[in-house]
Amino acid sequence: MNGRRMQAKAESWPIKGSFRISRGAKTSADVVVVTISEGNLSGQGECVPYTRYGETTRSVLGQISAVRDFIADGLTRDGLLTVMPPGAARNAVDCALWDLEAKLTGKTAAEIAGLPPSGPLITAYTLSLDTPENMGNAAKEQINRPLLKLKLAGIDDVERVAAVRAAAPKARLIVDANEAWTPAMLEEYGPRMADLGVELIEQPLPASEDGLLSNIDCPVPICADESAHDSSTLDDVARLYDVINIKLDKTGGLTEALLLAEAARDFGLGIMVGCMLGTSLAMAPAMLLGRFARFMDLDGPLLLAEDRENRIRFEGSLMHPPSRALWG
Known part of the structure; x- marks a missing residue:
């Protein structure tokens, strides 16, 4: 165990008025936030469960919980691709790992990815x-x-x-x-x-x-x-x-x-x-x-x-x- 800890929580953010597409309208952005910590540093990632793809807040939280031990054992971003399917849950975990790596190494995520710095x-x-x-x-x-x-x-x-x-x-x-x-x-x-x-x-x-x-x-x-x-x-x-x-x-x-x-x-x-x-x-x-x-x-x-x-x-x-x- 490398001492990494992972938490996930659901949040709801109000929309200005409502947002409507062909499949319906919504008045809030319902998201899940993952926090992965090592020592006194933490990385975060956010995802949006999407009904069109069969996702709910509960199902996404369940998928994230299922990999908690893998994260504690030091699962890498590449390894994550093999233990979680594509979708919102993996997104939140993956982005939290990117953020944590940036904080642990002192590099930006762009540097880690081998990309030039982001501009406006x-x-x-x-x-x-x-x-x-x-x-x-x-x-x-x-x-x-x-x-x-x-x-x-x-x-x-x-x-x-x-x-x-x-x-x-x-x-x-x-x-x-x-x-x-x-x-x-x-x-x-x-x-x-x-x-x-x-x-x-x-x-x-x-x-x-x-x-x-x-x-x-x-x-x-x-x-x-x-x-x-x-x-x-x-x-x-x-x-x-x-x-x-x-x-x-x-x-x-x-x-x-x-x-x-x-x-x-x-x-x-x-x-x-x-x-x-x-x-x-x-x-x-x-x-x-x-x-x-x-x-x-x-x-x-x-x-x-x-x-x-x-x-x-x-x-x-x-x-x-x-x-x-x-x-x-």
Whole structure:
């Protein structure tokens, strides 16, 4: 035993108003935080259990508890890949191990990863699903943000995007259907999205219907989200998509996310770095993937009513690197 101790707890952070996508709405970000300690130093990681992938707060806490003895015995980040499956639970443990290693060695997480220091990054700002009129009004309130991400749902989506484009004519736009479109919608909407200046369509079809993409010629690049998890899914995804959305809660942590980013580049895929709805602690490790990414979507803290102490500093949509007091 090397004396490492691990704790996990559930937390709930209120959202500004509510956040709605095609699968429903939520008013809080429910997260799990892992703390791994050695001596008087501790590392932390945060994850977001996601119902879409069969996760609950209870199941994630159970998965984390099951590896407590492994952690006490000195389990490494590479070893973690073999004893836990991809998903939220492994993400929190993996990121806590990264943070602890940074504190024990005096190096930054970027240095440990062999990456250049993180600099400020522009993140997308997400507009929650609503009526075209309300989404247009929301866009007016965010008119100075350079990149807007629109949550869509199927019917009236062209009108939603048109309303946002009229309200924020200078903003770059990406859209996310969260699996809500049909193939017929994609064939119809794709050219219209291109006309409205949309740069990316994220997960238009259900993941189970991925094969249908091979028969559809879309003028806007298509990004895999629910269809892309870790390196094991890459062969199929690369045949059908142009871009993948890498989220640490899907890959099961930063360790696998870095491997996935390198592999995606080898496949010629573009990369978006995304997030579930969490605090600055969840965004900090994902920022290390910025050098690989065409799009960054790490706006979770901007959508919350409050954030952690030592939070990431935002100037509009410009994210500054996290302080070492927060992570890494």
